[in-house]
Amino acid sequence: MSDRIDLTLNINGRDHAIRVEPRRTLADAIRDDCGQTGTHVGCEHGVCGACTVIVDGAPVRSCLMFAIQADGKPIRTVEGLARGDELHPLQQAFIAHHGLQCGFCTPGFLMLAVAVLEREPDIDDEALVDALSSNLCRCTGYQNILKAVRAYARAYAAEPRG
Amino acid sequence: MTAGAAATGWVGRSIRRVEDPALVTGRGRFTADLPSAWAVRFVRSAVAAGRIVRIEAPATATVFTAADLAGVKPIRPMLHKFNYVPVEQPVLATGCVRFVGEPLAAVVAATAEEAEDAADLVEVEIEESGPVIDGYDAVEAGAALVHDHVAGNVMVAAALETPDFEEARAGAHCRLEIEVRSRRQNAMPLETRGGHAAFDPASGRVTLTCATQMPHLMRTAIADLIGMPEAELRVIAPDVGGGFGQKMSLAAEYVVLVWLAQKLRSSVAWTEDRRENLIAAFHSRDQSLRLEGAFDDTARLVALSGDVVANVGAYSCFPTTGAVEPLMAMTELPGPYDVSAYRCHARGVLTHTCPMAPYRGVSRPVITLAIERLMDRAAAQFGLEPTEIRRRNLIQKFPHTSATGLVFDQATYRETLEVAVDAMGLAAFRIRQREARRHQKYLGIGLATFSERTGYGTPAFAARGMEITPGWESVEVAMDPSGFVEARIGASPHGQGLHTTLSQIIADELGLEPGRIKVVHGDTEHTPYGWGTFASRSLVIAGGASLLAARKVRAKLARIASHLLEAAPDDIVLEAGVAKVAGTDRAVRVDALARAAYHQVHRFKGDIEPGIRESAAYDPAGTFSNACHAAVVAVDPETGAVTVERFVVAEDAGRLINPMIVDGQIHGGVAQGIANALFEEIVYDQTGNILTTTLADYLPPTIREIPPIELHHLETVSEATITGAKGLGEGGAIGAPAAILNAINDALSPFGVSIDEIPATPQRIRAALRAAAETARNVE
Numbered sequence: 001m002s003d004r005i006d007l008t009l010n011i012n013g014r015d016h017a018i019r020v021e022p023r024r025t026l027a028d029a030i031r032d033d034c035g036q037t038g039t040h041v042g043c044e045h046g047v048c049g050a051c052t053v054i055v056d057g058a059p060v061r062s063c064l065m066f067a068i069q070a071d072g073k074p075i076r077t078v079e080g081l082a083r084g085d086e087l088h089p090l091q092q093a094f095i096a097h098h099g100l101q102c103g104f105c106t107p108g109f110l111m112l113a114v115a116v117l118e119r120e121p122d123i124d125d126e127a128l129v130d131a132l133s134s135n136l137c138r139c140t141g142y143q144n145i146l147k148a149v150r151a152y153a154r155a156y157a158a159e160p161r162g
Numbered sequence: 163m164t165a166g167a168a169a170t171g172w173v174g175r176s177i178r179r180v181e182d183p184a185l186v187t188g189r190g191r192f193t194a195d196l197p198s199a200w201a202v203r204f205v206r207s208a209v210a211a212g213r214i215v216r217i218e219a220p221a222t223a224t225v226f227t228a229a230d231l232a233g234v235k236p237i238r239p240m241l242h243k244f245n246y247v248p249v250e251q252p253v254l255a256t257g258c259v260r261f262v263g264e265p266l267a268a269v270v271a272a273t274a275e276e277a278e279d280a281a282d283l284v285e286v287e288i289e290e291s292g293p294v295i296d297g298y299d300a301v302e303a304g305a306a307l308v309h310d311h312v313a314g315n316v317m318v319a320a321a322l323e324t325p326d327f328e329e330a331r332a333g334a335h336c337r338l339e340i341e342v343r344s345r346r347q348n349a350m351p352l353e354t355r356g357g358h359a360a361f362d363p364a365s366g367r368v369t370l371t372c373a374t375q376m377p378h379l380m381r382t383a384i385a386d387l388i389g390m391p392e393a394e395l396r397v398i399a400p401d402v403g404g405g406f407g408q409k410m411s412l413a414a415e416y417v418v419l420v421w422l423a424q425k426l427r428s429s430v431a432w433t434e435d436r437r438e439n440l441i442a443a444f445h446s447r448d449q450s451l452r453l454e455g456a457f458d459d460t461a462r463l464v465a466l467s468g469d470v471v472a473n474v475g476a477y478s479c480f481p482t483t484g485a486v487e488p489l490m491a492m493t494e495l496p497g498p499y500d501v502s503a504y505r506c507h508a509r510g511v512l513t514h515t516c517p518m519a520p521y522r523g524v525s526r527p528v529i530t531l532a533i534e535r536l537m538d539r540a541a542a543q544f545g546l547e548p549t550e551i552r553r554r555n556l557i558q559k560f561p562h563t564s565a566t567g568l569v570f571d572q573a574t575y576r577e578t579l580e581v582a583v584d585a586m587g588l589a590a591f592r593i594r595q596r597e598a599r600r601h602q603k604y605l606g607i608g609l610a611t612f613s614e615r616t617g618y619g620t621p622a623f624a625a626r627g628m629e630i631t632p633g634w635e636s637v638e639v640a641m642d643p644s645g646f647v648e649a650r651i652g653a654s655p656h657g658q659g660l661h662t663t664l665s666q667i668i669a670d671e672l673g674l675e676p677g678r679i680k681v682v683h684g685d686t687e688h689t690p691y692g693w694g695t696f697a698s699r700s701l702v703i704a705g706g707a708s709l710l711a712a713r714k715v716r717a718k719l720a721r722i723a724s725h726l727l728e729a730a731p732d733d734i735v736l737e738a739g740v741a742k743v744a745g746t747d748r749a750v751r752v753d754a755l756a757r758a759a760y761h762q763v764h765r766f767k768g769d770i771e772p773g774i775r776e777s778a779a780y781d782p783a784g785t786f787s788n789a790c791h792a793a794v795v796a797v798d799p800e801t802g803a804v805t806v807e808r809f810v811v812a813e814d815a816g817r818l819i820n821p822m823i824v825d826g827q828i829h830g831g832v833a834q835g836i837a838n839a840l841f842e843e844i845v846y847d848q849t850g851n852i853l854t855t856t857l858a859d860y861l862p863p864t865i866r867e868i869p870p871i872e873l874h875h876l877e878t879v880s881e882a883t884i885t886g887a888k889g890l891g892e893g894g895a896i897g898a899p900a901a902i903l904n905a906i907n908d909a910l911s912p913f914g915v916s917i918d919e920i921p922a923t924p925q926r927i928r929a930a931l932r933a934a935a936e937t938a939r940n941v942e
Contacts, residue, residue: 021275028274037195038188040403042352043436047857050352078188091186095178098822101830102657103185104353104403110186133864136857138352138404139657140826141833141894142865 007071011036012080020067026060027051029067030077038078038107042136049135052108052115053077059115059134078107081114090114090152099148101139108135113149122157125150171670173885176822179662180676190401193356193373198431202422203277204415205267205284206442207259210293210514210850211306214258216285217267223280224270228256231421235387237412239480243627244320246485247312249512251477253387253414253421259288260308260476261516262850263442268418270430293514293850297450297473300511308476308512317474318485318510320492324565330503331465334456338540342532343919344899346448346473346844347837349521350862353403354434355443357416359423368423371398375410376694377654379481379630381686383412384420395420399684402656406834407520408444409656410696411479440860441852445844446521448473449487451495451532456503461544463501463555466565468492468532470508472525475517481630484518485510489626490525493566497533498575498613498788500557504565514850520696522834523895530612534900535918538608538907548609548904549583556611570613571882573788574814579611581812581874582790591794599912604799605807606909610791610900616815616889617702617882618784632693634781635700637707639668639715641774643760645739645753647672647679649711652692653704654684658891659823660700664708666819667885671712672719673736674752690777698787698889701819703780706884710778718774722755725766785882787890789813791832791897795905799913799931802924804840804906806869813893814876817886824890825873831894833868838895839902839920841867914938 009016009029016034025044030036030053039062042050046064053062054076081088090110093099100106109132116123116131123131128149137145184190205217205225219225236250255266267284271277294300294308300315308315331337357372368390374380374397381397402409415432422430434443449472456465470491474484488508496504541551556575563569586607595605615622620633638650649668653660660683665676672679682688692704720734723741727734733744742749756774758765763772794808811828818824841861845853854860879886899920906922907915914937915930 023275031195032197036188037192038190040192040353041194041433042354043857045436045856045858048352048436078186082187087183087186094186095182098179098826100182100185101659101826102351102353102402102404103181103190104192104351104401106185107188129865133866136352136862136864138350138406138834138862139830141829141831141871142868143829143871144826146865 005068007068009034009067009070009075010072011075011077022066022068024067025063026065026067026070027062030062036077036079040104040107042104047136049112050105050108052111052135054111054115057115057119059112076111078110081110089155093148093152097144097148097151099140099144105135105137109137109145117153117156121161123153128153172666172676173670173819176820177662177666177676179659180665181659181661192353192401192403193358193371194433196358196371196431198358198429200270200272200426200428200430201274201277202419202430202432203269203274203281204265205269205281205286207255207262207264207266207288209259209288209290210262212259212288212290214255215287215289218285220283223283225267225284226422227267228252228254231418233389234417234421237387237414237480239478239483240629241318241483241485241627242629244318244485244489246318246483249309249312249317249478251414253417261514262852263438263516265414268422270422270426295513295515295846295848295850297448297471297511297513300513301471301509308514312512315512316509317478317512318488320489321507322492322566323505324503327465327503327505331456334464335459336543337454337456338536338543339454340536340539340918341452342535343450344447344528344531344838345921347446347521347842348440348443348844348860349406349408349446351404351406351408354436354439355409355413356433357419358429358431359419360429361423361427363427367394367396368420369396369398370416370420371400372416373402373409374399375405375654375656375696377684377686378652378691379693380412380416383480384417387417388421397686399654405656406522407446407524407696410694411444411519436857437855440844440855442516444479444519445475445516446518447528447838448518449491449525449528451491451528453532453536455536455540457540461540461546461551461554463499465503466496466501467505468495470506472510473513473515473518474510475513475515477517479517479519482520483628485626486520487518487525491529493568494526494615495529495533496565497530498557498611499533499555500562502565515846522831523892526612526614526896527835527838527899530610530896531900531903531920534610534904538904539916549579549588552579552609552611570786571880572878573613573786574876574878575611575788577876578788578790578812578814581876582609582792582810585810585812585872585874586792586794586808604797604909606795606797606905606907608793608901608904608908610897610904612789612897614698614787614890614893614896616698616785616787617782619703619781622784634779635692635703635707636690636777636779637704637711638690638775638777639708639711641715641756643757645756647674648682649679649708650682650689651704652690653700654694655700656695658695658700659820660704663701663819663823664705667705667708668712671709671716674739698891702883702885702887702889703782705819705887706780706782707778709884710780711776714776714778715774718776719752719755721770722759723750726750726755726758782883785816785880785888787813787815787888787893789893789897791901793901793905795902795909797906797909797927799910802927804922806836806902809869810872812874812876813890814878815890816878816880816883816888818875818877819885819887827891828873828894829871831892832871832898833863835895835898836868836902837863839899839922841921843921
């Protein structure tokens with residue numbers, strides 16, 4: 001497994017040229033090769049969703065994707081949500097509604113919810129809850145994650161969009 | 163803190179957490195985020211019991227086994243009471259293996275992938291012997307012994323009987339027996355365990371960064387085992403992704419990492435994968451109780467007896483020992499009920515399974531399940547509502563001394579019951595339930611009333627005979643010359659928001675905004691010795707110590723101000739960042755006091771020591787939170803599926819420091835309790851192999867399975883703690899399993915079943931319904 005390949009991960013608008021084994025997962029490449037450790041790894045078998053990032057506009061579990069599959073595609077991670085010091089409204093909503101405790105699952109939930117709402121801004125509540133059931137949280141009992149995401153979803157749906 | 167401060171100050175307000183901005187932006191710093199020179203992979207036993215014949219590594223791999231670590235002592239947790247037989251756990255298996263997942267060897271390679279590849283090439287030959295897996299099987303005559311010197315596999319055995327027991331039991335109107343069991347869970351923090359040990363060639367010291375709830379004790383323990391001076395080891399608990407007890411106990415793997423860092427004079431890291439976590443991180447629950455309740459003719463419980471078998475796994479966890487589960491069961495089984503005649507026999511039993519460790523609730527989810535099932539069964543027998551039998555039996559006069567000698571301070575057992583039942587609308591529910599049954603829909607309501615012993619100090623741990631008696635916490639509060647405050651704490655939060663809540667307590671005492679106060683934790687280099695965060699204690703005990711230390715700082719600030727304002731220290735009040743002479747307009751800013759304390763000490767003419775740095779320790783006797791949980795469920799008898807429709811909590815944890823954080827703690831606990839009741843189960847086959855090794859087999863609930871949780875707070879300010887707060891971190895997990903199981907049984911009451919085992923999976927519910935139908939046919 002030692003034949004390494006060259007590829008470029010475009011993370012939050014910045015290119016990272018890396019050389020990795022073909023079996024390198026996207027999660028490990030983002031964390032270990034590109035130093036973006038905000039994306040967390042919780043199960044490495046695609047259940048918990050802590051490693052969720054947005055690739056080409058879609059939420060993906062980066063532990064189930066090889067880095068090479070994301071070569072050249074736009075990747076968004078939790079580090080790219082805020083604009084400078086101004087937090088993304090969903091990050092603000094998580095703080096305001098106490099949507100996190102230990103914070104380990106939070107990057108995954110943020111990227112999941114951002115991707116789902118960008119794709120479907122007027123998603124109905126039932127479908128939203130269904131989408132959020134993709135990820136696991138062990139601290140909050142999901143109560144305040146749901147409050148935070150709903151608050152953001154309402155505000156986001158009301159935004160004018162061209 | 164005066165009562166007035168609570169009303170007008172920061173305590174009691176749902177301020178936002180200072181922890182959050184870093185965590186929502188991906189700037190949290192977790193153990194696995196640290197780069198290391200070497201990755202470590204553990205080779206683990208694939209068999210439950212047997213003699214190690216050989217472990218052979220390929221010449222290309224760097225592998226260490228027990229033989230290499232010969233100088234490292236085994237982990238040997240100790241208890242001095244209750245017939246405890248100490249057992250030793252080598253940090254790498256030595257001579258034999260005792261559970262599937264036990265570490266056999268450590269493989270070191272440049273990357274985690276290469277370490278994993280090399281680990282696969284290590285050949286392990288084990289001469290298998292028959293394992294014992296089930297707790298009841300382990301105490302059968304002739305059962306395989308897990309440790310040769312522990313007769314009958316009984317690691318700890320305790321018994322007590324009150325003098326009035328036999329007479330009360332004999333005189334009872336009726337007696338009811340019940341057998342209750344909670345299967346095995348895994349606390350399953352979303353961040354698995356992991357450690358990073360780095361040797362510093364300049365100082366010769368090792369820094370271990372690890373996902374722990376107890377950094378100071380880890381340092382002591384690891385230094386002891388390796389035989390190194392404690393000063394040569396620094397332990398850091400960075401951001402920790404949940405613990406729930408699993409990260410409280412010493413991981414043998416961490417000892418190996420520190421040893422490897424010294425040996426290789428480099429940095430090594432191990433991140434547990436989820437499979438390892440499910441098979442070899444500590445397990446929990448797996449406790450069985452046989453209960454007998456004797457009632458008088460008014461349905462009052464007059465005598466209670468219990469036989470507890472707690473499966474503790476293959477080794478005893480450090481520091482609590484595996485005795486914590488059976489002993490807590492024995493001491494707290496009567497719960498919030500007023501029964502003086504009590505007998506209990508409790509055993510902690512060794513098996514060839516993953517060792518047990520405390521998990522949120524520690525035994526109380528199971529004993530609450532047991533006594534709450536007993537109450538509902540008795541209610542049915544007496545033809546009473548579950549509410550009514552509880553009204554007749556709950557403790558109502560305080561302080562109350564229990565049959566086991568615990569002193570219950572003021573609480574609201576009856577009141578929380580009424581609040582929960584009112585919120586549920588019991589009468590209306592019964593109508594809806596009857597109506598639904600006519601359409602073959604089966605709804606049920608279940609209650610759980612319980613007490614949660616919290617915030618207890620050293621006497622409670624000493625009563626268990628623990629060689630190590632945790633309990634106290636110490637806090638250093640220092641004000642720097644700019645007037646900002648640092649509180650250094652021995653506790654070690656990992657999601658509880660302690661940074662925020664402690665700053666609220668200190669802010670009120672010093673008349674400052676919480677934003678001026680920084681809480682430093684989780685680093686043995688920068689914090690005073692302390693025990694860590696577990697047992698619903700941190701806010702109560704570290705909070706108490708913070709208050710005491712802040713009071714000393716306030717007193718010092720008052721003395722400094724008295725010099726500068728030429729007034730008596732007693733006349734100085736601190737508020738809104740200013741020290742004032744009461745009743746006058748003479749005032750000085752607190753930051754000017756701080757500056758003077760460091761830079762103008764000459765003004766105090768030797769009367770005041772330079773600087774502002776005070777410390778205090780707090781070691782309270784403990785208190786009891788209480789709550790009533792009420793659940794409504796729908797059960798489909800065709801499939802055995804359970805849907806939780808409503809969940810209500812009425813709780814009393816004394817003074818609430820930050821209600822938002824309180825609510826979050828209860829939400830999370832309830833979700834784990836629902837998981838315990840319905841979904842999560844570590845399953846072993848008869849050979850001791852684990853069948854639930856992924857999160858597709860071991861089933862933590864998603865947002866879909868957790869209903870909205872309705873909370874009602876009562877606030878009986880505790881006189882047993884100096885902040886008035888009672889702990890509450892575990893309560894959610896304690897009450898929920900019993901409320902859910904009682905609701906399931908209420909729903910299925912037309913079928914004549916009693917389901918007394920959790921998780922109440924569809925399979926178990928269907929099996930109970932089939933058995934009941936079979937019995938009914940045989941009767942016909």
